[in-house]
Amino acid sequence: MLSGELAELAGVTVRTLRYYHQIGLLPEPPRSAGGYRHYDVGHLVRLLRITRMTALGVPLSALPAVLDDPAAAEELLDELDRQAAAEVERLVARRASIAALRRSGAPADLPPELSPWRSVPTAGIPADMVRYENEQLILLGHLLGHLLGKDGPAELAALLGDANDGMAASEPLTARFYALEPDTPDDEVATLIDELVAHLEPVVARLAGLSPLDAQAAALMDELNEQTLRPAQHRVLHRVQQRLVRPDGA
Numbered sequence: 001m002l003s004g005e006l007a008e009l010a011g012v013t014v015r016t017l018r019y020y021h022q023i024g025l026l027p028e029p030p031r032s033a034g035g036y037r038h039y040d041v042g043h044l045v046r047l048l049r050i051t052r053m054t055a056l057g058v059p060l061s062a063l064p065a066v067l068d069d070p071a072a073a074e075e076l077l078d079e080l081d082r083q084a085a086a087e088v089e090r091l092v093a094r095r096a097s098i099a100a101l102r103r104s105g106a107p108a109d110l111p112p113e114l115s116p117w118r119s120v121p122t123a124g125i126p127a128d129m130v131r132y133e134n135e136q137l138i139l140l141g142h143l144l145g146h147l148l149g150k151d152g153p154a155e156l157a158a159l160l161g162d163a164n165d166g167m168a169a170s171e172p173l174t175a176r177f178y179a180l181e182p183d184t185p186d187d188e189v190a191t192l193i194d195e196l197v198a199h200l201e202p203v204v205a206r207l208a209g210l211s212p213l214d215a216q217a218a219a220l221m222d223e224l225n226e227q228t229l230r231p232a233q234h235r236v237l238h239r240v241q242q243r244l245v246r247p248d249g250a
Contacts, residue, residue: 006039010047017047025050025063055079110134113154125171129178132228139224142167143217156207173199180232193236197243204244 001176007014020026026046029037046067053063054074057080066073092100097112106115119125174190213221225234 001039003037006044009044070249096158110137113157114141125174126178143213151191182232182238196240
């Protein structure tokens with residue numbers, strides 16, 4: 001049979017056939033006087049074995065060692081089975097994350113555990129600040145995952161408590177914070193700082209058992225604040241942070 005007939009019978013392309021010749025996986029028959037390769041059933045059987053093994057996930061680089069060695073093939077199948085099981089676990093976890101996002105209506109780029117704390121546009125929170133707060137959660141979730149492992153975001157969410165109560169209590173303060181302007185009277189600024197500190201102190205107390213962010217992570221959070229907040233807002237945030245520093249410096 002010719003190369004096109006062999007490829008069709010095996011369910012591959014002629015280009016694939018030529019590649020298998022090139023890497024030495026399939027013996028190349030001699031050409032006829034007319035310059036054509038003529039294959040026999042032995043070539044077809046080997047090609048079928050190759051396609052079967054690759055369909056199971058055996059890499060081409062491993063095929064020469066396992067095609068003619070049953071013991072090596074069995075060992076490789078054990079490893080492929082372990083890899084497939086791990087992939088199934090990853091896919092199940094991915095589907096669970098997708099389902100959680102759909103239930104909550106949260107954006108796909110936000111850790112599901114932190115999605116209840118996401119902001120939505122309201123009369124007091126501009127759209128750009130909603131985006132900023134969600135970017136904070138994305139960055140914080142990643143940094144905590146790096147610091148505490150995959151359960152970092154879930155640990156933070158558990159310590160924060162009920163999102164509905166926390167968000168409802170903070171909305172008026174958040175609206176005033178985002179309304180800050182360079183000419184906001186000093187007494188209003190001072191009052192807002194006092195109220196923000198009073199509101200956040202219980203939150204800080206609940207987070208006392210959480211490992212503090214390292215210097216690089218804290219610097220990244222500060223950089224996000226500086227890039228997004230107006231100078232008046234950033235100054236207030238910095239003063240609030242200074243007053244919330246624990247005795248251990250965290």
